[in-house]
Amino acid sequence: MTDPLSSARIAIIGGGFSGVLLAINLLAHADGPQVLLIDRTGVFGPGVAYGTDEPDHLLNVRAGAMDVFADRPQDFLHWLRGPGGMPHADPSDFVQRRLFGQYIRDRLAEAIKGPGGERLSLITDDVDALRPVPGGVTLTLHRGGALAADAAVLALGNLAPTAPFPSGHPVLAHERFIADPWSADPLKMVGTGEGVFLIGTSLTMVDVTLTLRRLGHRGQLMALSRRGQLPRHHVIGPETPIEPPPAAATLSRSLQAFRAVIRDGADWRSLLDGHRPQAQALWASLPPKQRASFVRHLRPFWEVHRHRLAPAVGARIDALQAAEIFRYAAGRLVDARGGEGLITADWIPRGSGTTHRTTANWLINCAGPEAGLIRSDEPLLRQLLAEGLIRPSALGLGMDTDAQEHVLARDGQPHNRIMAVGALTRARFWQLTAAPDIRVQLERLASHLLR
Numbered sequence: 001m002t003d004p005l006s007s008a009r010i011a012i013i014g015g016g017f018s019g020v021l022l023a024i025n026l027l028a029h030a031d032g033p034q035v036l037l038i039d040r041t042g043v044f045g046p047g048v049a050y051g052t053d054e055p056d057h058l059l060n061v062r063a064g065a066m067d068v069f070a071d072r073p074q075d076f077l078h079w080l081r082g083p084g085g086m087p088h089a090d091p092s093d094f095v096q097r098r099l100f101g102q103y104i105r106d107r108l109a110e111a112i113k114g115p116g117g118e119r120l121s122l123i124t125d126d127v128d129a130l131r132p133v134p135g136g137v138t139l140t141l142h143r144g145g146a147l148a149a150d151a152a153v154l155a156l157g158n159l160a161p162t163a164p165f166p167s168g169h170p171v172l173a174h175e176r177f178i179a180d181p182w183s184a185d186p187l188k189m190v191g192t193g194e195g196v197f198l199i200g201t202s203l204t205m206v207d208v209t210l211t212l213r214r215l216g217h218r219g220q221l222m223a224l225s226r227r228g229q230l231p232r233h234h235v236i237g238p239e240t241p242i243e244p245p246p247a248a249a250t251l252s253r254s255l256q257a258f259r260a261v262i263r264d265g266a267d268w269r270s271l272l273d274g275h276r277p278q279a280q281a282l283w284a285s286l287p288p289k290q291r292a293s294f295v296r297h298l299r300p301f302w303e304v305h306r307h308r309l310a311p312a313v314g315a316r317i318d319a320l321q322a323a324e325i326f327r328y329a330a331g332r333l334v335d336a337r338g339g340e341g342l343i344t345a346d347w348i349p350r351g352s353g354t355t356h357r358t359t360a361n362w363l364i365n366c367a368g369p370e371a372g373l374i375r376s377d378e379p380l381l382r383q384l385l386a387e388g389l390i391r392p393s394a395l396g397l398g399m400d401t402d403a404q405e406h407v408l409a410r411d412g413q414p415h416n417r418i419m420a421v422g423a424l425t426r427a428r429f430w431q432l433t434a435a436p437d438i439r440v441q442l443e444r445l446a447s448h449l450l451r
């Protein structure tokens with residue numbers, strides 16, 4: 001952009017953690033731009049991850065590692081220990097996710113009260129379309145009207161989970177199919193003794209299980225995913241990262257080197273944590289074929305080892321399993337039919353040709369966020385794709401972007417007035433899910449926008 005910054009208007013679409021943190025970074029700069037922060041929910045800060053009211057939903061990162069401001073180390077921890085908070089909060093604690101949501105809201109409120117606050121406009125609406133116009137961009141709002149800005153940042157977060165069957169499949173309309181696992185309300189309909197079939201064995205499934213238990217559910221829970229991998233646990237207390245072995249020429253050699261270090265007695269968690277600062281550089285160095293191979297074969301294992309459960313949460317899932325209340329399996333859901341108060345699911349166990357049939361009272365989609373743009377129903381993304389303004393990543397991980405976070409158009413050219421952050425940009429960075437990773441990207445983008 002060539003416009004003088006202080007007169008520029010930046011539209012940030014999405015007011016979750018990413019959008020709000022970017023806004024705070026921009027407002028902190030005395031000559032920063034006007035910021036239009038738009039979110040469909042009207043809640044700015046917590047987003048999907050930290051907007052949960054569930055007391056049992058804990059951060060899966062230690063409090064001391066949820067640092068989001070480069071110039072304020074341990075700020076979240078200080079906030080936690082503040083008035084009316086948790087005076088004895090420890091950096092190694094896994095605290096409630098809603099607390100982190102409240103923290104981000106508080107920091108946004110401070111930024112609004114600060115000298116840059118008058119440059120911020122909070123807008124509650126859906127952005128249905130975003131188009132370049134000479135000298136800027138224009139945003140079409142769902143409730144009518146449009147906004148003009150010099151540039152826009154897509155901070156849309158994770159895409160909503162997609163349905164387990166093609167649209168029109170009768171079970172999707174059945175009253176006992178719950179499509180949105182991120183809302184507690186439908187879960188309240190589940191009777192305490194009713195059987196539940198959960199599609200997915202990831203963190204979303206764990207969230208749903210904890211919510212059901214808190215609501216008094218005591219029935220059977222059966223979870224199914226292609227690989228049947230449950231998220232692993234964090235250990236209690238601090239963890240000391242271990243320097244990983246140097247990256248080898250190929251992914252499989254790197255993996256062998258990792259395994260050798262673990263065989264020699266290293267804790268895999270410490271090794272993975274030590275690898276974290278290098279993960280993005282390693283990803284960038286991989287040839288496209290190896291990245292594709294990683295996504296196809298190793299991704300499910302990476303996710304369950306990298307995004308681990310808080311120890312208390314892991315212990316609860318273990319206990320449910322030991323009590324034979326919770327079971328899980330590796331397999332492929334092939335069909336489901338609804339009946340009177342029941343849903344019957346047909347699935348084929350991994351490595352088998354025989355169809356199993358499980359009957360439960362409820363079928364809940366816990367498939368986790370959709371990674372591929374093509375399958376997303378998000379109107380804004382559909383418009384951007386249809387008009388060739390963004391390009392889906394060949395790996396099925398969001399959209400292609402360049403090193404300055406500009407989105408790449410269908411022809412591969414970066415668009416210098418449209419940028420993207422967070423999960424949508426995983427194809428370029430791979431490790432870009434947790435708040436500490438997104439924070440680094442947001443600082444980089446803020447300094448680019450403030451140049």
Ligand SMILES: Cc1cc2nc3c(=O)[nH]c(=O)nc-3n(C[C@H](O)[C@H](O)[C@H](O)COP(=O)(O)OP(=O)(O)OC[C@H]3O[C@@H](n4cnc5c(N)ncnc54)[C@H](O)[C@@H]3O)c2cc1C
Nearest residue numbers: 014016017018040047048049059060127156157422434435
């Ligand atoms: C259930 C869950 C738990 C997690 N737990 C942790 C954790 O413990 N620790 C950790 O570090 N990371 C965790 N994560 C990772 C998390 O994704 C990031 O930490 C971070 O919260 C992502 O924030 P975001 O702003 O990019 O996305 P989101 O929080 O999803 O925010 C995106 C926002 O964009 C809005 N939006 C989208 N499209 C439009 C549109 N067209 N118009 C208007 N508004 C729109 C949405 O309403 C939403 O508020 C978790 C993720 C999930 C899903």
